[in-house]
Amino acid sequence: xxxxxxxxxxxxxxxxxxxxxxxxxxxxxxxxxxxxxxxxxxxxxxxxxxxxxxxxxxxxxxxxxxxxxxxxxxxxxxxxxxxxxxxxxxxxxxxxxxxxxxxxxxxxxxxxxxxxxxxxxxxxxxxxxxxxxxxxxxxxxxxxxxxxxxxxxxxxxxxxxxxxxxxxxxxxxxxxxxxx
Numbered sequence: 001x002x003x004x005x006x007x008x009x010x011x012x013x014x015x016x017x018x019x020x021x022x023x024x025x026x027x028x029x030x031x032x033x034x035x036x037x038x039x040x041x042x043x044x045x046x047x048x049x050x051x052x053x054x055x056x057x058x059x060x061x062x063x064x065x066x067x068x069x070x071x072x073x074x075x076x077x078x079x080x081x082x083x084x085x086x087x088x089x090x091x092x093x094x095x096x097x098x099x100x101x102x103x104x105x106x107x108x109x110x111x112x113x114x115x116x117x118x119x120x121x122x123x124x125x126x127x128x129x130x131x132x133x134x135x136x137x138x139x140x141x142x143x144x145x146x147x148x149x150x151x152x153x154x155x156x157x158x159x160x161x162x163x164x165x166x167x168x169x170x171x172x173x174x175x176x177x178x179x180x
Contacts (some may be wrong), residue, residue, distance in 0.1 A: 002085045003167045010082045012177050013163075017081075017128055024075040025064075032120060039131075041108035041130045049108040056101040063097035085128040094164040102160045116150040131178040139175035 002010065019032045034057035043049035064076060067089035074156040083096075086088050109121045117139045126172045143151045143159045151159075162173025 002082055005169055006085060006167050007082050008165060009174065009177070010085060011078060014078045014081050016177070024077050025081070026034070026075045027061045029059070030061045030147050033057060034130065037105045037108065037125065041105075042136050045106050049104070051099070052104040052107060056097075056104040060093075060097040063093050067093050071144065089164060094161060098164055099157055103153065103157065108157050110153075115153045117156070118150060125179070135175070135178040138142045139178070141173040142175050145172070 002142075014025065015021075015032065017033055018029050019036060022028060031054065034053045037043075037053055039048050041049065064084075065074070067084075067087075084093070101178075105125065106117065109117050111121060111123055119137060122140055123133060124134045126139070128135075131139075136154050140151060145155050145158075159173030159176050160167075162171040163176045166174060168174070
């Protein structure tokens with residue numbers, strides 16, 4: 001059973017998966033979310049980052065439909081999303097769909113392609129999702145494990161895994177989507 005803390009995290013990410021704010025997510029929502037990220041990082045249509053983000057969004061949708069055994073229902077409510085956390089499917093979804101999507105976005109944010117992002121690169125996306133500058137800076141400091149002023153792809157993967165799976169409020173990744 002998801003803790004209250006985990007439920008808040010899942011509800012927060014559901015909001016980002018539901019850009020039309022109709023209370024359900026479907027394939028079009030995830031594609032719209034992908035396009036928002038592409039627009040944020042100025043990924044031109046059919047460029048490598050654009051294709052990567054859109055393909056990862058489609059994979060997330062396919063994974064949700066198959067993993068939750070919902071082929072007849074092309075919509076997912078927040079209650080169904082939160083309940084999914086208690087299924088054996090959820091960790092696999094995180095590793096095979098949610099993290100690859102996050103890393104596709106990370107790749108677009110990483111303007112110079114060095115496998116690291118700055119606080120400015122992170123803030124460009126987090127601002128789009130409603131995070132404040134202060135929230136982004138706090139999250140960035142927590143993710144920057146070695147304190148070098150950069151978040152590596154490895155640090156970001158660990159943070160995304162924390163966000164989706166950890167019930168420890170002190171885990172660094174729990175700030176990736178702002179204050180809970």
